[in-house]
Amino acid sequence: xxxxxxxxxxxxxxxxxxxxxxxxxxxxxxxxxxxxxxxxxxxxxxxxxxxxxxxxxxxxxxxxxxxxxxxxxxxxxxxxxxxxxxxxxxxxxxxxxxxxxxxxxxxxxxxxxxxxxxxxxxxxxxxxxxxxxxxxxxxxxxxxxxxxxxxxxxxxxxxxxxxxxxxxxxxxxxxxxxxxxxxxxxxxxxxxxxxxxxxxxxxxxxxxxxxxxxxxxxxxxxxxxxxxxxxxxxxxxxxxxxxxxxxxxxxxxxxxxxxxxxxxxxxxxxxxxxxxxxxxxxxxxxxxxxxxxxxxxxxxxxxxxxxxxxxxxxxxxxxxxxxxxxxxxxxxxxxxxxxxxxxxxxxxxxxxxxxxxxxxxxxxxxxxxxxxxxxxxxxxxxxxxxxxxxxxxxxxxxxxxxxxxxxxxxxxxxxxxxxxxxxxxxxxxxxxxxxxxxxxxxxxxx
Numbered sequence: 001x002x003x004x005x006x007x008x009x010x011x012x013x014x015x016x017x018x019x020x021x022x023x024x025x026x027x028x029x030x031x032x033x034x035x036x037x038x039x040x041x042x043x044x045x046x047x048x049x050x051x052x053x054x055x056x057x058x059x060x061x062x063x064x065x066x067x068x069x070x071x072x073x074x075x076x077x078x079x080x081x082x083x084x085x086x087x088x089x090x091x092x093x094x095x096x097x098x099x100x101x102x103x104x105x106x107x108x109x110x111x112x113x114x115x116x117x118x119x120x121x122x123x124x125x126x127x128x129x130x131x132x133x134x135x136x137x138x139x140x141x142x143x144x145x146x147x148x149x150x151x152x153x154x155x156x157x158x159x160x161x162x163x164x165x166x167x168x169x170x171x172x173x174x175x176x177x178x179x180x181x182x183x184x185x186x187x188x189x190x191x192x193x194x195x196x197x198x199x200x201x202x203x204x205x206x207x208x209x210x211x212x213x214x215x216x217x218x219x220x221x222x223x224x225x226x227x228x229x230x231x232x233x234x235x236x237x238x239x240x241x242x243x244x245x246x247x248x249x250x251x252x253x254x255x256x257x258x259x260x261x262x263x264x265x266x267x268x269x270x271x272x273x274x275x276x277x278x279x280x281x282x283x284x285x286x287x288x289x290x291x292x293x294x295x296x297x298x299x300x301x302x303x304x305x306x307x308x309x310x311x312x313x314x315x316x317x318x319x320x321x322x323x324x325x326x327x328x329x330x331x332x333x334x335x336x337x338x339x340x341x342x343x344x345x346x347x348x349x350x351x352x353x354x355x356x357x358x359x360x361x362x363x364x365x366x367x368x369x370x371x372x373x374x375x376x377x378x379x380x381x382x383x384x385x386x387x388x389x390x391x392x393x394x395x396x397x398x399x400x401x402x403x404x405x406x407x408x409x410x411x412x413x414x415x416x417x418x419x420x421x422x423x424x425x426x427x428x429x430x431x432x433x434x435x436x437x438x439x440x441x442x443x444x445x446x
Contacts, residue, residue: 365412366409
């Protein structure tokens with residue numbers, strides 16, 4: 001069965017070679033045009049296995065200690081089809097698996113195949129339904145991630161998990177200089193949102209093929225992000241700084257589209273060359289007020305920033321748990337051991353950006369994740385060491401809420417320094433004279 005062969009090769013590339021899902025598909029189907037008609041079903045089967053990978057690994061581990069990676073992948077993919085995908089005929093895919101495994105190994109899987117169509121039996125009854133292990137297997141989320149979310153309570157954790165298994169709702173920013181939002185939402189593929197000029201896309205055509213996207217009239221952006229930036233928008237003759245540590249350029253595009261030529265913009269990234277879309281957008285709008293620069297160290301941006309800024313936004317890369325819904329293999333590739341380094345970079349960006357906030361200016365820290373350590377704790381530690389900043393508000397957005405986003409943001413204000421007035425020496429002498437007289441009179445009385 002060619003589809004199973006292809007799916008197995010792709011799954012091994014993803015799980016064994018740490019290749020991203022999209023890249024593994026591209027490598028396989030771009031080279032050989034003859035197999036491209038199989039792409040949709042193969043991608044669907046691999047994606048299904050990835051979204052239940054922890055469950056299939058758990059079920060197969062006791063049976064497959066001496067199996068090859070290929071045999072494990074074939075078995076997991078067949079279970080994925082039998083339990084959830086169901087695009088391939090059961091007898092066909094199981095016959096293909098049996099031919100690969102042989103009778104003895106295939107017979108070991110019989111109890112698992114018998115559970116097909118009985119989802120309540122997929123996870124053994126011996127595992128408590130309210131345990132982290134059950135939630136991990138049921139919602140394909142490592143237990144260490146659950147412990148991070150459980151700081152917000154079991155109820156929130158459960159709702160996050162439930163939301164993560166549903167299809168991602170794509171939100172798009174409308175370039176109102178090129179397209180009217182009210183005209184766009186006349187198309188049933190686009191729905192208005194509570195945030196101005198942000199719509200959700202519910203159509204079937206891939207985004208990359210939409211004419212409005214290809215023409216630059218729409219770009220992907222989280223509604224929650226625009227809502228925050230709209231709330232704290234500044235006006236000329238102000239200046240704004242945004243440093244973005246994410247691969248996603250949406251926040252940079254939002255600054256450019258939202259402000260245009262009205263204020264001075266300083267947009268920083270680690271490497272400008274990786275943001276060709278942003279450079280093209282600045283050039284297409286013929287903007288001369290935008291300083292788009294690279295800075296390997298956000299703590300040292302003096303060469304790029306010439307004066308204090310009225311608005312500063314620090315948007316570091318984070319654990320990005322919002323990407324779990326978008327990429328079925330996201331947590332498979334996530335490097336848990338690198339989290340301390342990640343946290344250090346987040347704090348360094350916040351520290352570096354804070355140096356450029358003007359008195360009475362606003363500092364916004366925003367990350368696209370759900371983590372008290374990356375969010376609340378980072379801000380609490382920052383304020384502890386920076387008495388000049390006062391917290392205005394902090395908010396953790398959850399994907400199960402109206403704006404469908406995992407995002408934390410904190411808004412801080414930089415208070416002006418208290419003026420220290422030193423009175424002239426003559427005034428000090430006059431102020432002290434009455435006290436001296438009283439003291440003398442007191443001494444004479446004695």
